[in-house]
Amino acid sequence: MRVLHVITGLGHGGAEHQLDLLLRHLPDVDCEVAVLTDAGETATALRARGVIVHEVGMNGNRDLSALPRLTGLIRRGGYDIVHTHLYRACVYGRIAARLAGVRTVVATEHSLGDRMIEGRRVSAGVRTLYRATEILGGMTVAVSPTVAARLVRLGVDASRVTVIPNGIDANAFAYDEGRRAAVRRRLGIGMDEYVIGAVGRLVDGKRYGTLVDAFSQVDAVKLLIVGDGPQRGALEDLTVRRGVAPRVIFAGERSDVAGELSAMDVLAAPSAEETFGLAVLEGLASGLPVLYTACPALGDLDPDAAPGAREVGPQVSAWRDALADVVRTGPTRTAPPPAVHHYDIARSAADLARLYEALLAVHAEPALA
Template structure:
């Protein structure tokens, strides 16, 4: 999202990464080298690093930007204070989800920023906005929904997509995209797939739980029905291979994967967490309770047997276009024309 905004907003925009250096980013994501980006890494050490605020403020004074936009709780703490010290006119923070405010330290940071910095809080959904207005009552809160590139993510030939991935043409294929971590709930999805006979599960993504998930698939007798694709930066070529996609997360904001899959006209089964329900196409996709493999399995089985008559892409193009999102951010982040 930060990369897309940087390129679409116009002007000279830098992306600051607190935790990594430029070399670490290039090593982890080699494709970044192909992008016309101004990336600055700060190599933050583990734990609280007060001097990082001063380093950021110094860099911001040198850049003299009109606006600073932060994502996630750590960057809000360091970035908002540094931007205030540097005299940046517009300080904004994007809140993607609110489940993490169950942590006391996160609530303290938000209230500290609300008291001393008053950032403009951008919520990605109505659900997030409602929570942030209660948590940060002195800060302005507005809703700018996430967007998806509907030119990149669009319907394409299923036969060709499966051939590229080496997937069987005649199989019923359920897909899921996301980091292989507890919060993403792939373990729950595996439990559900054990109740969905004669269907393949394709997991796109990587993470610390891959080994545990592979072992779980073997215990459930699913080893020959689960394919781990690993990390993919080309999901627009992967989604079209699926009959349906699943988001089994324990916690979420408004995840892009839900919008991306539906933009490819792939129906979703997703857990009712965070703001997910706001991103599901009515009549095409299904909402199920979190941590309920039986309900998930029932929804998957029903959608496989009875594909929806409504296409989800139309919902995405109407409500989550980049044009709408960029216009809103440009209004917030760029100087008015004098």
């Protein structure tokens, strides 16, 4: 079968990373990708592996000229399925697929929170547009039961929602002593220094300001923040105001996240609203203790599935106390817990391939006279 994945951008991000992983593991599926806006590093990586990436060249949310370009691309490609990812791509991709005559349309909902979707507030207008275009598709994949429940509350019919969780390649994040040493040398971190780490896009919702505030009350450790985004300048200013700038390292976007995790001694994930919590699983796969405020991936499992993870309240004081506790304990590394293996990417890819086959079979059935 031929599948076109339509995604808003292909820079660094959880949805982009998931698409890359899925394309590595989808069995017997010929996939191409159409990117509406930024063809960044993920696009480069896909092309290096031989994946065809089409650039639609969309300029802004209201660039309606992108719609006929995307429609034409789909029509010429002869795809069996169009699979959309992220809000803008889902809106435009579902319409374009319908105009191009593709009957089997799947969407994956990566970023729907209770109040926000992809950094925008879930307003009445956003809800209306979401529901109006959702009915043009066939099935929406939620990356966790938490997201499935949010979709239903948004007004999506429960029969049009299925859960296929995000996946992780545990081996790719295995702890590596050599990587630890190399990353610490590059960043100027001593091998005996305790490092609190964070990985993610630097946006308001990730609440890294809370982490900096809590960190400023913990002595004799360093904070390594891996990622970039619009809040970086504000966070750098905050470290200066709190008097901890010399102890905080902003590493920026890194292609070797596994190496950065190996360099850390604990992973901190202070976001209070998540759709899955992939960074938490990546930290656990590296054997790290993990502190988190919200992680649907773990909330949907038995607590024993991730003994190395600790839920922390959203308050600065709660994070200060939790950080102080792990620093007192000192560095510890464990084998990846059962939660990591539960979310194996090969399993998620196989579930997605079965969904494709089931939807194609439905659409292949002749209509009743």
